[in-house]
Amino acid sequence: MGTELQSGTNRSYAIIGTGAIGGFYGAKLQQAGCEVHFLLHRDYELVRQRGLRVDSVWGNFTLDSLNVYNDVHQMPACDVVIVALKTTRNSLLTSLLPPVLKESGAVLMLQNGLGNEEAIAPIVGKTHILGGLCFICSNKVAEGHIHHLDYGTITIGEYAPDYQPLGITATLRDIAGDFEIAGIPIQFAEDLLLARWKKLVWNIPYNGLSVVLNARTDEIMGNEYTSLLSEQLMREVVAVAAAYNREIPESFIQKMLDHTANMKPYITSMKLDYDQHRSIEVESIVGNPLQSAIAKNIPVPKMAMLYAQLNFINTQITAKSPLSSS
Amino acid sequence: MGTELQSGTNRSYAIIGTGAIGGFYGAKLQQAGCEVHFLLHRDYELVRQRGLRVDSVWGNFTLDSLNVYNDVHQMPACDVVIVALKTTRNSLLTSLLPPVLKESGAVLMLQNGLGNEEAIAPIVGKTHILGGLCFICSNKVAEGHIHHLDYGTITIGEYAPDYQPLGITATLRDIAGDFEIAGIPIQFAEDLLLARWKKLVWNIPYNGLSVVLNARTDEIMGNEYTSLLSEQLMREVVAVAAAYNREIPESFIQKMLDHTANMKPYITSMKLDYDQHRSIEVESIVGNPLQSAIAKNIPVPKMAMLYAQLNFINTQITAKSPLSSS
Structure with a gap:
């Protein structure tokens, strides 16, 4: 599908929406050694000062030092952008996505429901679009404090126009590799729709x-x-x-x-x-x-x-x- | 339809369920000179001592002396029994209705919804069954205290097996006569269903x-x-x-x-x-x-x-x- 994702394990990640889902998976990736850049809104100041606390059934940890931002224009373009906003805020993606996305990158939509991949296709050009379905119980219990209660598997599939099934693509395998190093169970969806x-x-x-x-x-x-x-x-x-x-x-x-x-x-x-x-x-x-x-x-x-x-x-x-x- | 209702204006009324609807219409009938017997439950003691207060857009009044009962077996059999219970309590009618109903009498079901007339048919034998649809805003605001806010017309129709339309029957006209003397607007339903x-x-x-x-x-x-x-x-x-x-x-x-x-x-x-x-x-x-x-x-x-x-x-x-x- 056109461009190729940055190879190896040194892919950079941007997290758009550092809540119960984005914050948890982003923190796990950083904990495993990935370069992660977090976009925050209300929690920005507190997380910048005190870090991000994760209470998890997989083991508690705190990230003291994070790359945090409250403005996408301060963020570097990343190999993989994880969108974990609530879908009610997806109208923001027109302005949020382009600055943080490498042309050769990928967007992973960790969102509920239908049509989210299709909606961003016009915004992101030739970038790979992946959909992720999270089977997880995780809540943000306070600013900068996430509680992961149970489960955590993500099912990922790659999007193509009209949701044509693409099978298990190289991009899916690459990103799954990083997630698995971070201890996040991944299942592949050969047909995202x-x-x-x-x-x-x-x-x-x-x-x-x-x-x-x-x-x-x-x-x-x-x-x-x-x-x-x-x-x-x-x-x-x-x-x-x-x-x-x-x-x-x-x-x-x-x-x-x-x-x-x-x-x-x-x-x-x-x-x-x-x-x-x-x-x-x-x-x-x-x-x-x-x-x-x-x-x-x-x-x-x-x-x-x-x-x-x-x-x-x-x-x-x-x-x-x-x-x-x- | 078999039996004939007591003629003239000296019909006796029983009110089963002296709430916002039954209490209001029963009080209006008594105010107009009808003999009315009220079955009460929680309000019995208070109404027996202090009477029934009606604040109404048609004019406020209080009935100081009423025939009140908390047991149907103390009540006389009446010419017309007005059922104004909530339909959720209709299973009680098997025991409540027979003692208060003259064989030559009529039952008027002032209730919401469908099937209420049909349900009591096996209980009341050859007695006339009427259905009444109340278009009224009336609340019981306290024990023994009814507030009639607006409207008040009743549409009445007579029930026959399988809800065959009976037109405007003599029974309907007789009861409508009493209600109209009491100032209660009546409309006839030729087809109750x-x-x-x-x-x-x-x-x-x-x-x-x-x-x-x-x-x-x-x-x-x-x-x-x-x-x-x-x-x-x-x-x-x-x-x-x-x-x-x-x-x-x-x-x-x-x-x-x-x-x-x-x-x-x-x-x-x-x-x-x-x-x-x-x-x-x-x-x-x-x-x-x-x-x-x-x-x-x-x-x-x-x-x-x-x-x-x-x-x-x-x-x-x-x-x-x-x-x-x-």
Whole structure:
């Protein structure tokens, strides 16, 4: 795919969005010896002075000395830019990405939902675009303080126009090499869009209903009607994926239902945002999949209803808290 | 229809459920000279001692001396029994109704939703069953104290098996006569089931969404997606009504939407119950209409989703507050 990524293990990394996800993975990479440059916003001054503390089930550590910035124009162009902003802030990427990205570099989108890779394609030119799906429980508990509670695997796949599957590319292998040295388990997605849709099978019902019903996953699964509703929403997601030639087997739905019914009570990321009066990722997690359904004339009445409800709730959050997106 | 109601204006009334609705209309009837017997529960002792206070836009008054009971077996059998319990307590009617009902009497169900008349038919034998739809803003603001804020018209229709339309019957006219003497505006429904479905066109979207979204009607109509969702729910209700040969014209939907968009901010009765942690009328307002749709194979995906959400919320209310139904 055109340009080649910097070879060897001396790739430089930029972290756009040093929160629970970007901060954690960036800190792990630096801990393993990588050159990492962190873009911060509210935490900038504190992290510059006191460093970044990571409490992790993989072992606690603190980075005392970091390359921190509150302005992308002060940052060097890097080989790999990890985007770990909330998707509600993706409109900023037009200005944030170009200064930090080497022409021969790659962008790794560690974000939820659908359409994030496609949206930045016009901004980044010939740069490789990768998508990453994080299976991790990690929270920012205070400024400059991240708590990694469980899991941590990232599934990565490379993006091509129209989400054509690219298989396991050299770029994926290179970046996976760095992550694995840093102790971060990586799985490859030969078809990024399929991986995105499979994650949406879980994310749409549980993120959505957890906010609308103000509930944990165990509560949703503990009621026969909302458990069935979760399954029906999953079926709608699978139907839309099929319209894009991504076949998700029936057994996958049952696996997700069983897994969720049996796992520990869980508060979804959207519910965490909601509880903290922050804007929720409605568009990337539900709105974009809904638009995909509409474009292919796939009936998704329940997904549409969920979108309307989440849009309503998000409008109320953002009306009450003008700073909620920051 | 078999038996004849006591003629003249000396009909006796029993009020089962002396709350915001039953208490108000019962007090108006007594004020106009009717013999009225009130069944009370929590308010019994206070009302027995101090009477019933009614603050009303039609004029304030207090009834100092009432026939009050906390046990139906102490009550006389009456010509007309007005059932104004919340529908969540309708399982009590098997024991509450027979002692207070003359064989030649009538039962008037002043309740929300669908199926309430049908449900009591096996209990009351040959007694006339009437349904009443109250268009009123009235709250019980304290024990023995009712506040009637606005409106007050009742639409009444007579029930027959399978909700066959009976037109304007003698029983309807007799009871309407008493109500009109008491200053209560009455409209006749020649077809009770049609009247019930038309009210559901409004009640299902707005009662339901007001609880799920924790919102007033103006907020629901102020968001383009939830305004559209209300309309889509209305269309589902109209489709089910049509399957029971009740034609509700397209113009009625637009009238309800316009009316709701233009009326003052309104908190629905289900939302009032929800706000006060009382069980909500899920079954009569959404569950029974949903069962009607299922019985006729009418697809109502959004009504089904609304039901699941309300069932979940109601289960949480009743789990937290074991006395919520009382």
